[in-house]
Amino acid sequence: MKNFKQISERLKQIATYIDSDMCFADIGSDHAYLPSYICLQKPTVQAIAGEVSKGPYERAKQTVEENELTDRIQVRLGNGLEVIEQDEVDAIVIAGMGGGLIASILKDGAHKLEHITRIIAQPNTNGYIVRKTLHELGFIPIKEQIMEENNHIYEMIVAEREENHPLDEKQYMFGPLLLQEKSPTFIKKWTKERDKVLYILNQMNKSTEKDVEKINQYEKTLRWIEEVIR
Known part of the structure; x- marks a missing residue:
């Protein structure tokens, strides 16, 4: 072939x-x-x-x-x-x-x-x-x-x-079936994503003009990721 x-x-x-x-x-x-x-x-x-x-x-x-x-x-x-x-x-x-x-x-x-x-x-x-x-x-x-x-x-x-x-929104983000299985690759992916979100939040919080709505959204995402990878 x-x-x-x-x-x-x-x-x-x-x-x-x-x-x-x-x-x-x-x-x-x-x-x-x-x-x-x-x-x-x-x-x-x-x-x-x-x-x-x-x-x-x-x-x-x-x-x-x-x-x-x-x-x-x-x-x-x-x-x-x-x-x-x-x-x-x-x-x-x-x-x-x-x-x-x-x-x-x-x-x-x-x-x-x-x-x-x-x-x-x-x-x-x-x-x-x-x-x-x-x-x-x-x-x-x-x-x-x-x-x-x-x-x-x-x-x-x-x-x-x-x-x-x-x-629900959480299932859209993580995948309803992947969320049930939580394989090592899934945990690896979302651990990396958590690090990215933490970096973005850190940069946004340093800004003199804070976008409170966006910060709140990222904080919610971070909470969800940390719940899932625990």
Whole structure:
């Protein structure tokens, strides 16, 4: 499998969340590595690889052609969920982006989600806004995973449609399932985050013009982190 010895453990883990009978869309597909890897592992999967820029689009097409998967993976040029039709795929993967961008893609393409059964999100930052957006769109986490690779800690959120399932602000921040498990990697991530929040609070308290509202918000975040990592 050409070039696939370099596929990350993070992407290999995401691949396990795609069932063998699914058709899925990989939004921001990064050379179409993930759909190609999955389709070579699972011969009944179909995929769409979406790219917003011409260069990545051409590289994704090249990967699909090299792996002789043109009959099973369509590479499409377009912004976010523009690349899929209303009832075309069962699942969506959006991985390797900031949480704010993932949230924007989901909100902008909300009308395309009616028939989607699973969304797999892997935000590089700000998992809070991804979980909140998923929940607002009627999806809740059925599985969450946290892992470290190349000195970076990644969160993966596998969400399925479920209406009227309450989540609170703390669960948005930490992840309802990660919060239950509290793995060593989870503790490591939030210990680092605590140190960042402490530094920010220290700088804000030194300021001659204090933003009391922001300070209060950071202090609340700090309290929550310290409760969780104890």
